[in-house]
Amino acid sequence: MxxxxxxxxxxxxxxxxxxxxxxxxxxxxxxxxxxxxxxxxxxxxxxxxxxxxxxxxYYQDGQSVQLELYYESLCPGCRGFLTQMLFPTWTMLQDILNVTLVPYGNANEKFDGNKYVFTCQHGEQECLGNMIETCLLNLAGSSAFQVIYCMESSIDVIKSAESCLNLYQPTLKWASVMSCVDGDQGNKLMHQNALKTKALKPAHIYVPWVTINGEHTEDLQNKATNALLPLVCSLYQGPKPNACGSTQRRQYRNYCHNE
Incomplete structure:
Protein backbone atom coordinates (compact mmCIF):
# COMPACT_ATOMS: atom_id res chain seq x y z
CA MET A 1 0.00 0.00 0.00
CA TYR A 58 -13.53 13.92 5.92
CA TYR A 59 -13.31 13.38 9.68
CA GLN A 60 -10.73 16.02 10.52
CA ASP A 61 -12.70 17.14 13.56
CA GLY A 62 -13.60 13.58 14.54
CA GLN A 63 -17.30 14.33 14.67
CA SER A 64 -19.03 16.12 11.79
CA VAL A 65 -20.92 13.95 9.32
CA GLN A 66 -20.03 14.73 5.72
CA LEU A 67 -22.73 14.27 3.09
CA GLU A 68 -22.26 14.81 -0.63
CA LEU A 69 -25.28 14.97 -2.92
CA TYR A 70 -24.73 14.33 -6.62
CA TYR A 71 -27.82 15.53 -8.42
CA GLU A 72 -29.26 17.45 -11.35
CA SER A 73 -31.44 20.51 -11.11
CA LEU A 74 -34.58 19.26 -12.90
CA CYS A 75 -34.61 15.61 -11.78
CA PRO A 76 -37.89 15.10 -9.86
CA GLY A 77 -36.33 12.65 -7.41
CA CYS A 78 -33.41 15.01 -6.76
CA ARG A 79 -35.75 17.91 -6.12
CA GLY A 80 -37.87 15.88 -3.72
CA PHE A 81 -34.91 14.59 -1.73
CA LEU A 82 -33.14 17.96 -1.57
CA THR A 83 -36.19 19.99 -0.53
CA GLN A 84 -38.11 17.55 1.66
CA MET A 85 -35.37 15.47 3.26
CA LEU A 86 -31.88 16.97 2.96
CA PHE A 87 -32.57 20.67 3.55
CA PRO A 88 -34.84 20.13 6.60
CA THR A 89 -32.28 17.74 8.10
CA TRP A 90 -29.44 20.19 7.49
CA THR A 91 -31.52 23.02 8.98
CA MET A 92 -31.92 21.04 12.22
CA LEU A 93 -28.46 19.48 12.31
CA GLN A 94 -26.17 21.97 10.57
CA ASP A 95 -23.85 22.04 13.59
CA ILE A 96 -23.01 18.37 13.02
CA LEU A 97 -23.79 17.89 9.31
CA ASN A 98 -21.73 19.33 6.46
CA VAL A 99 -23.40 19.16 3.05
CA THR A 100 -21.67 19.41 -0.32
CA LEU A 101 -23.86 19.83 -3.39
CA VAL A 102 -22.57 18.70 -6.79
CA PRO A 103 -24.97 19.70 -9.58
CA TYR A 104 -24.12 17.58 -12.64
CA GLY A 105 -25.74 14.15 -12.32
CA ASN A 106 -26.24 12.25 -15.56
CA ALA A 107 -24.87 15.03 -17.76
CA ASN A 108 -22.10 14.60 -20.33
CA GLU A 109 -19.33 16.92 -21.42
CA LYS A 110 -17.04 17.33 -24.39
CA PHE A 111 -14.29 19.84 -25.11
CA ASP A 112 -14.79 21.77 -28.34
CA GLY A 113 -11.32 23.32 -28.39
CA ASN A 114 -12.24 26.44 -26.44
CA LYS A 115 -14.53 25.32 -23.65
CA TYR A 116 -16.51 22.38 -22.31
CA VAL A 117 -19.95 21.80 -23.80
CA PHE A 118 -22.51 20.04 -21.60
CA THR A 119 -25.58 18.00 -22.46
CA CYS A 120 -28.08 17.15 -19.74
CA GLN A 121 -30.64 14.41 -19.22
CA HIS A 122 -33.53 16.85 -18.98
CA GLY A 123 -32.38 19.22 -21.71
CA GLU A 124 -30.81 22.66 -21.99
CA GLN A 125 -32.84 24.13 -19.16
CA GLU A 126 -31.38 21.57 -16.77
CA CYS A 127 -27.86 22.47 -17.92
CA LEU A 128 -28.70 26.10 -17.19
CA GLY A 129 -30.08 25.18 -13.76
CA ASN A 130 -26.99 23.12 -12.98
CA MET A 131 -24.76 26.03 -14.00
CA ILE A 132 -26.69 28.62 -11.99
CA GLU A 133 -26.52 26.46 -8.88
CA THR A 134 -22.83 25.73 -9.44
CA CYS A 135 -22.07 29.45 -9.66
CA LEU A 136 -24.21 30.15 -6.59
CA LEU A 137 -22.23 27.59 -4.61
CA ASN A 138 -19.01 29.27 -5.67
CA LEU A 139 -20.14 32.86 -5.07
CA ALA A 140 -22.43 32.56 -2.04
CA GLY A 141 -20.74 29.82 -0.01
CA SER A 142 -22.94 28.15 2.60
CA SER A 143 -25.73 30.66 1.94
CA ALA A 144 -26.16 29.11 -1.51
CA PHE A 145 -27.98 26.12 0.00
CA GLN A 146 -30.91 28.33 0.99
CA VAL A 147 -31.09 29.87 -2.47
CA ILE A 148 -30.93 26.45 -4.14
CA TYR A 149 -33.60 25.10 -1.80
CA CYS A 150 -35.82 28.02 -2.81
CA MET A 151 -35.20 27.30 -6.50
CA GLU A 152 -35.76 23.56 -6.25
CA SER A 153 -38.97 23.94 -4.24
CA SER A 154 -40.44 26.42 -6.74
CA ILE A 155 -42.68 25.49 -9.64
CA ASP A 156 -40.10 26.77 -12.14
CA VAL A 157 -36.50 26.22 -10.99
CA ILE A 158 -34.95 28.56 -13.54
CA LYS A 159 -37.42 31.46 -13.43
CA SER A 160 -37.34 31.55 -9.64
CA ALA A 161 -33.56 31.78 -9.40
CA GLU A 162 -33.22 35.57 -9.36
CA SER A 163 -36.05 36.14 -6.87
CA CYS A 164 -34.68 33.38 -4.63
CA LEU A 165 -31.27 35.05 -4.71
CA ASN A 166 -32.78 38.42 -3.82
CA LEU A 167 -34.67 36.82 -0.94
CA TYR A 168 -31.88 34.79 0.67
CA GLN A 169 -28.67 36.49 -0.50
CA PRO A 170 -29.54 40.08 -1.41
CA THR A 171 -25.94 41.28 -1.24
CA LEU A 172 -25.01 39.06 -4.20
CA LYS A 173 -26.08 40.63 -7.48
CA TRP A 174 -27.81 38.54 -10.13
CA ALA A 175 -25.51 40.06 -12.75
CA SER A 176 -22.53 38.52 -10.94
CA VAL A 177 -24.16 35.10 -11.01
CA MET A 178 -24.92 35.35 -14.72
CA SER A 179 -21.41 36.58 -15.44
CA CYS A 180 -20.19 33.33 -13.92
CA VAL A 181 -22.83 31.28 -15.77
CA ASP A 182 -21.98 32.73 -19.17
CA GLY A 183 -18.22 32.97 -18.71
CA ASP A 184 -15.11 30.86 -18.29
CA GLN A 185 -15.52 30.61 -14.53
CA GLY A 186 -18.80 28.72 -14.70
CA ASN A 187 -17.48 26.47 -17.47
CA LYS A 188 -14.45 25.51 -15.37
CA LEU A 189 -16.54 25.00 -12.23
CA MET A 190 -18.94 22.68 -14.08
CA HIS A 191 -15.99 20.74 -15.46
CA GLN A 192 -14.84 20.21 -11.87
CA ASN A 193 -18.31 18.87 -11.03
CA ALA A 194 -17.99 16.51 -13.99
CA LEU A 195 -14.63 15.25 -12.74
CA LYS A 196 -15.97 14.71 -9.22
CA THR A 197 -19.00 12.84 -10.52
CA LYS A 198 -16.98 10.68 -12.91
CA ALA A 199 -14.53 9.82 -10.13
CA LEU A 200 -17.22 8.30 -7.89
CA LYS A 201 -16.43 4.78 -6.72
CA PRO A 202 -18.68 2.96 -7.18
CA ALA A 203 -19.78 4.86 -10.27
CA HIS A 204 -23.19 6.45 -9.93
CA ILE A 205 -26.04 4.75 -11.79
CA TYR A 206 -28.79 7.19 -10.82
CA VAL A 207 -29.40 10.47 -9.07
CA PRO A 208 -29.88 11.60 -6.37
CA TRP A 209 -26.66 9.79 -5.40
CA VAL A 210 -25.58 10.20 -1.79
CA THR A 211 -22.20 9.61 -0.19
CA ILE A 212 -21.74 9.67 3.58
CA ASN A 213 -18.22 10.38 4.82
CA GLY A 214 -16.96 9.55 1.35
CA GLU A 215 -18.75 6.21 1.12
CA HIS A 216 -21.68 5.04 -0.97
CA THR A 217 -23.51 1.77 -0.42
CA GLU A 218 -27.07 0.81 -1.21
CA ASP A 219 -27.69 0.49 2.52
CA LEU A 220 -26.49 4.05 3.18
CA GLN A 221 -28.47 5.32 0.20
CA ASN A 222 -31.65 3.65 1.45
CA LYS A 223 -31.18 4.98 4.97
CA ALA A 224 -30.46 8.47 3.67
CA THR A 225 -33.53 8.57 1.44
CA ASN A 226 -35.84 7.00 4.03
CA ALA A 227 -34.72 8.59 7.32
CA LEU A 228 -31.75 10.93 6.96
CA LEU A 229 -32.00 12.63 10.34
CA PRO A 230 -31.73 9.40 12.39
CA LEU A 231 -28.87 8.28 10.14
CA VAL A 232 -26.87 11.46 10.73
CA CYS A 233 -27.55 11.31 14.46
CA SER A 234 -26.40 7.69 14.63
CA LEU A 235 -23.15 8.51 12.82
CA TYR A 236 -22.32 11.60 14.84
CA GLN A 237 -19.70 10.76 17.46
CA GLY A 238 -20.18 13.71 19.80
CA PRO A 239 -22.98 14.71 22.20
CA LYS A 240 -26.31 14.45 20.36
CA PRO A 241 -28.13 17.74 19.67
CA ASN A 242 -31.74 18.03 20.80
CA ALA A 243 -32.99 17.58 17.22
CA CYS A 244 -31.76 13.98 17.31
CA GLY A 245 -34.72 13.21 19.54
CA SER A 246 -37.17 13.96 16.72
CA THR A 247 -38.36 11.59 14.02
CA GLN A 248 -38.28 11.94 10.26
CA ARG A 249 -39.34 9.17 7.93
CA ARG A 250 -40.12 9.72 4.28
CA GLN A 251 -39.12 7.69 1.30
CA TYR A 252 -37.74 9.22 -1.90
CA ARG A 253 -36.94 6.47 -4.36
CA ASN A 254 -37.81 8.43 -7.50
CA TYR A 255 -34.43 8.24 -9.22
CA CYS A 256 -33.20 9.61 -12.55
CA HIS A 257 -31.12 6.74 -13.93
CA ASN A 258 -27.87 7.24 -15.81
CA GLU A 259 -28.57 6.07 -19.37
Whole structure:
Protein backbone atom coordinates (compact mmCIF):
# COMPACT_ATOMS: atom_id res chain seq x y z
CA MET A 1 0.00 0.00 0.00
CA UNK A 2 2.76 2.44 0.98
CA UNK A 3 4.67 1.64 -2.20
CA UNK A 4 1.54 2.33 -4.24
CA UNK A 5 1.09 5.74 -2.61
CA UNK A 6 4.70 6.65 -3.25
CA UNK A 7 4.32 5.62 -6.89
CA UNK A 8 1.23 7.79 -7.28
CA UNK A 9 2.94 10.76 -5.65
CA UNK A 10 5.93 10.32 -7.95
CA UNK A 11 3.63 10.19 -10.98
CA UNK A 12 1.85 13.38 -9.91
CA UNK A 13 5.17 15.10 -9.19
CA UNK A 14 6.66 14.28 -12.56
CA UNK A 15 3.52 15.06 -14.61
CA UNK A 16 2.12 18.19 -12.92
CA UNK A 17 3.07 21.63 -14.13
CA UNK A 18 4.91 22.57 -10.96
CA UNK A 19 6.02 25.89 -12.37
CA UNK A 20 2.47 27.26 -12.34
CA UNK A 21 1.73 26.11 -8.78
CA UNK A 22 2.25 28.01 -5.59
CA UNK A 23 2.03 26.75 -2.03
CA UNK A 24 0.88 24.08 -1.20
CA UNK A 25 2.00 22.78 -4.60
CA UNK A 26 5.64 23.66 -4.03
CA UNK A 27 5.53 21.84 -0.68
CA UNK A 28 5.52 18.49 -2.46
CA UNK A 29 3.01 15.87 -3.58
CA UNK A 30 1.91 15.01 -0.05
CA UNK A 31 0.12 18.40 0.11
CA UNK A 32 -1.45 18.36 -3.36
CA UNK A 33 -4.42 16.20 -2.39
CA UNK A 34 -4.88 17.65 1.09
CA UNK A 35 -8.03 19.42 -0.11
CA UNK A 36 -10.07 19.93 -3.26
CA UNK A 37 -8.82 23.53 -3.48
CA UNK A 38 -5.17 22.51 -3.45
CA UNK A 39 -5.81 19.72 -5.96
CA UNK A 40 -7.47 22.19 -8.33
CA UNK A 41 -4.73 24.77 -7.79
CA UNK A 42 -2.01 22.26 -8.63
CA UNK A 43 -3.79 20.83 -11.66
CA UNK A 44 -4.16 17.30 -10.25
CA UNK A 45 -7.84 17.23 -9.25
CA UNK A 46 -8.66 14.25 -11.45
CA UNK A 47 -5.79 12.16 -10.05
CA UNK A 48 -6.56 13.08 -6.44
CA UNK A 49 -10.23 12.25 -6.83
CA UNK A 50 -9.49 8.93 -8.52
CA UNK A 51 -7.02 8.08 -5.75
CA UNK A 52 -9.69 9.05 -3.21
CA UNK A 53 -7.24 11.04 -1.11
CA UNK A 54 -9.91 13.50 0.02
CA UNK A 55 -11.72 10.74 1.91
CA UNK A 56 -9.10 10.59 4.65
CA UNK A 57 -9.76 14.25 5.43
CA TYR A 58 -13.53 13.92 5.92
CA TYR A 59 -13.31 13.38 9.68
CA GLN A 60 -10.73 16.02 10.52
CA ASP A 61 -12.70 17.14 13.56
CA GLY A 62 -13.60 13.58 14.54
CA GLN A 63 -17.30 14.33 14.67
CA SER A 64 -19.03 16.12 11.79
CA VAL A 65 -20.92 13.95 9.32
CA GLN A 66 -20.03 14.73 5.72
CA LEU A 67 -22.73 14.27 3.09
CA GLU A 68 -22.26 14.81 -0.63
CA LEU A 69 -25.28 14.97 -2.92
CA TYR A 70 -24.73 14.33 -6.62
CA TYR A 71 -27.82 15.53 -8.42
CA GLU A 72 -29.26 17.45 -11.35
CA SER A 73 -31.44 20.51 -11.11
CA LEU A 74 -34.58 19.26 -12.90
CA CYS A 75 -34.61 15.61 -11.78
CA PRO A 76 -37.89 15.10 -9.86
CA GLY A 77 -36.33 12.65 -7.41
CA CYS A 78 -33.41 15.01 -6.76
CA ARG A 79 -35.75 17.91 -6.12
CA GLY A 80 -37.87 15.88 -3.72
CA PHE A 81 -34.91 14.59 -1.73
CA LEU A 82 -33.14 17.96 -1.57
CA THR A 83 -36.19 19.99 -0.53
CA GLN A 84 -38.11 17.55 1.66
CA MET A 85 -35.37 15.47 3.26
CA LEU A 86 -31.88 16.97 2.96
CA PHE A 87 -32.57 20.67 3.55
CA PRO A 88 -34.84 20.13 6.60
CA THR A 89 -32.28 17.74 8.10
CA TRP A 90 -29.44 20.19 7.49
CA THR A 91 -31.52 23.02 8.98
CA MET A 92 -31.92 21.04 12.22
CA LEU A 93 -28.46 19.48 12.31
CA GLN A 94 -26.17 21.97 10.57
CA ASP A 95 -23.85 22.04 13.59
CA ILE A 96 -23.01 18.37 13.02
CA LEU A 97 -23.79 17.89 9.31
CA ASN A 98 -21.73 19.33 6.46
CA VAL A 99 -23.40 19.16 3.05
CA THR A 100 -21.67 19.41 -0.32
CA LEU A 101 -23.86 19.83 -3.39
CA VAL A 102 -22.57 18.70 -6.79
CA PRO A 103 -24.97 19.70 -9.58
CA TYR A 104 -24.12 17.58 -12.64
CA GLY A 105 -25.74 14.15 -12.32
CA ASN A 106 -26.24 12.25 -15.56
CA ALA A 107 -24.87 15.03 -17.76
CA ASN A 108 -22.10 14.60 -20.33
CA GLU A 109 -19.33 16.92 -21.42
CA LYS A 110 -17.04 17.33 -24.39
CA PHE A 111 -14.29 19.84 -25.11
CA ASP A 112 -14.79 21.77 -28.34
CA GLY A 113 -11.32 23.32 -28.39
CA ASN A 114 -12.24 26.44 -26.44
CA LYS A 115 -14.53 25.32 -23.65
CA TYR A 116 -16.51 22.38 -22.31
CA VAL A 117 -19.95 21.80 -23.80
CA PHE A 118 -22.51 20.04 -21.60
CA THR A 119 -25.58 18.00 -22.46
CA CYS A 120 -28.08 17.15 -19.74
CA GLN A 121 -30.64 14.41 -19.22
CA HIS A 122 -33.53 16.85 -18.98
CA GLY A 123 -32.38 19.22 -21.71
CA GLU A 124 -30.81 22.66 -21.99
CA GLN A 125 -32.84 24.13 -19.16
CA GLU A 126 -31.38 21.57 -16.77
CA CYS A 127 -27.86 22.47 -17.92
CA LEU A 128 -28.70 26.10 -17.19
CA GLY A 129 -30.08 25.18 -13.76
CA ASN A 130 -26.99 23.12 -12.98
CA MET A 131 -24.76 26.03 -14.00
CA ILE A 132 -26.69 28.62 -11.99
CA GLU A 133 -26.52 26.46 -8.88
CA THR A 134 -22.83 25.73 -9.44
CA CYS A 135 -22.07 29.45 -9.66
CA LEU A 136 -24.21 30.15 -6.59
CA LEU A 137 -22.23 27.59 -4.61
CA ASN A 138 -19.01 29.27 -5.67
CA LEU A 139 -20.14 32.86 -5.07
CA ALA A 140 -22.43 32.56 -2.04
CA GLY A 141 -20.74 29.82 -0.01
CA SER A 142 -22.94 28.15 2.60
CA SER A 143 -25.73 30.66 1.94
CA ALA A 144 -26.16 29.11 -1.51
CA PHE A 145 -27.98 26.12 0.00
CA GLN A 146 -30.91 28.33 0.99
CA VAL A 147 -31.09 29.87 -2.47
CA ILE A 148 -30.93 26.45 -4.14
CA TYR A 149 -33.60 25.10 -1.80
CA CYS A 150 -35.82 28.02 -2.81
CA MET A 151 -35.20 27.30 -6.50
CA GLU A 152 -35.76 23.56 -6.25
CA SER A 153 -38.97 23.94 -4.24
CA SER A 154 -40.44 26.42 -6.74
CA ILE A 155 -42.68 25.49 -9.64
CA ASP A 156 -40.10 26.77 -12.14
CA VAL A 157 -36.50 26.22 -10.99
CA ILE A 158 -34.95 28.56 -13.54
CA LYS A 159 -37.42 31.46 -13.43
CA SER A 160 -37.34 31.55 -9.64
CA ALA A 161 -33.56 31.78 -9.40
CA GLU A 162 -33.22 35.57 -9.36
CA SER A 163 -36.05 36.14 -6.87
CA CYS A 164 -34.68 33.38 -4.63
CA LEU A 165 -31.27 35.05 -4.71
CA ASN A 166 -32.78 38.42 -3.82
CA LEU A 167 -34.67 36.82 -0.94
CA TYR A 168 -31.88 34.79 0.67
CA GLN A 169 -28.67 36.49 -0.50
CA PRO A 170 -29.54 40.08 -1.41
CA THR A 171 -25.94 41.28 -1.24
CA LEU A 172 -25.01 39.06 -4.20
CA LYS A 173 -26.08 40.63 -7.48
CA TRP A 174 -27.81 38.54 -10.13
CA ALA A 175 -25.51 40.06 -12.75
CA SER A 176 -22.53 38.52 -10.94
CA VAL A 177 -24.16 35.10 -11.01
CA MET A 178 -24.92 35.35 -14.72
CA SER A 179 -21.41 36.58 -15.44
CA CYS A 180 -20.19 33.33 -13.92
CA VAL A 181 -22.83 31.28 -15.77
CA ASP A 182 -21.98 32.73 -19.17
CA GLY A 183 -18.22 32.97 -18.71
CA ASP A 184 -15.11 30.86 -18.29
CA GLN A 185 -15.52 30.61 -14.53
CA GLY A 186 -18.80 28.72 -14.70
CA ASN A 187 -17.48 26.47 -17.47
CA LYS A 188 -14.45 25.51 -15.37
CA LEU A 189 -16.54 25.00 -12.23
CA MET A 190 -18.94 22.68 -14.08
CA HIS A 191 -15.99 20.74 -15.46
CA GLN A 192 -14.84 20.21 -11.87
CA ASN A 193 -18.31 18.87 -11.03
CA ALA A 194 -17.99 16.51 -13.99
CA LEU A 195 -14.63 15.25 -12.74
CA LYS A 196 -15.97 14.71 -9.22
CA THR A 197 -19.00 12.84 -10.52
CA LYS A 198 -16.98 10.68 -12.91
CA ALA A 199 -14.53 9.82 -10.13
CA LEU A 200 -17.22 8.30 -7.89
CA LYS A 201 -16.43 4.78 -6.72
CA PRO A 202 -18.68 2.96 -7.18
CA ALA A 203 -19.78 4.86 -10.27
CA HIS A 204 -23.19 6.45 -9.93
CA ILE A 205 -26.04 4.75 -11.79
CA TYR A 206 -28.79 7.19 -10.82
CA VAL A 207 -29.40 10.47 -9.07
CA PRO A 208 -29.88 11.60 -6.37
CA TRP A 209 -26.66 9.79 -5.40
CA VAL A 210 -25.58 10.20 -1.79
CA THR A 211 -22.20 9.61 -0.19
CA ILE A 212 -21.74 9.67 3.58
CA ASN A 213 -18.22 10.38 4.82
CA GLY A 214 -16.96 9.55 1.35
CA GLU A 215 -18.75 6.21 1.12
CA HIS A 216 -21.68 5.04 -0.97
CA THR A 217 -23.51 1.77 -0.42
CA GLU A 218 -27.07 0.81 -1.21
CA ASP A 219 -27.69 0.49 2.52
CA LEU A 220 -26.49 4.05 3.18
CA GLN A 221 -28.47 5.32 0.20
CA ASN A 222 -31.65 3.65 1.45
CA LYS A 223 -31.18 4.98 4.97
CA ALA A 224 -30.46 8.47 3.67
CA THR A 225 -33.53 8.57 1.44
CA ASN A 226 -35.84 7.00 4.03
CA ALA A 227 -34.72 8.59 7.32
CA LEU A 228 -31.75 10.93 6.96
CA LEU A 229 -32.00 12.63 10.34
CA PRO A 230 -31.73 9.40 12.39
CA LEU A 231 -28.87 8.28 10.14
CA VAL A 232 -26.87 11.46 10.73
CA CYS A 233 -27.55 11.31 14.46
CA SER A 234 -26.40 7.69 14.63
CA LEU A 235 -23.15 8.51 12.82
CA TYR A 236 -22.32 11.60 14.84
CA GLN A 237 -19.70 10.76 17.46
CA GLY A 238 -20.18 13.71 19.80
CA PRO A 239 -22.98 14.71 22.20
CA LYS A 240 -26.31 14.45 20.36
CA PRO A 241 -28.13 17.74 19.67
CA ASN A 242 -31.74 18.03 20.80
CA ALA A 243 -32.99 17.58 17.22
CA CYS A 244 -31.76 13.98 17.31
CA GLY A 245 -34.72 13.21 19.54
CA SER A 246 -37.17 13.96 16.72
CA THR A 247 -38.36 11.59 14.02
CA GLN A 248 -38.28 11.94 10.26
CA ARG A 249 -39.34 9.17 7.93
CA ARG A 250 -40.12 9.72 4.28
CA GLN A 251 -39.12 7.69 1.30
CA TYR A 252 -37.74 9.22 -1.90
CA ARG A 253 -36.94 6.47 -4.36
CA ASN A 254 -37.81 8.43 -7.50
CA TYR A 255 -34.43 8.24 -9.22
CA CYS A 256 -33.20 9.61 -12.55
CA HIS A 257 -31.12 6.74 -13.93
CA ASN A 258 -27.87 7.24 -15.81
CA GLU A 259 -28.57 6.07 -19.37
Missing amino acids: KAGLLLLFWTLWTNADVGRCVSPCTSGPSQWCSSLDSAIQCGVLKQCLEANFTRSH
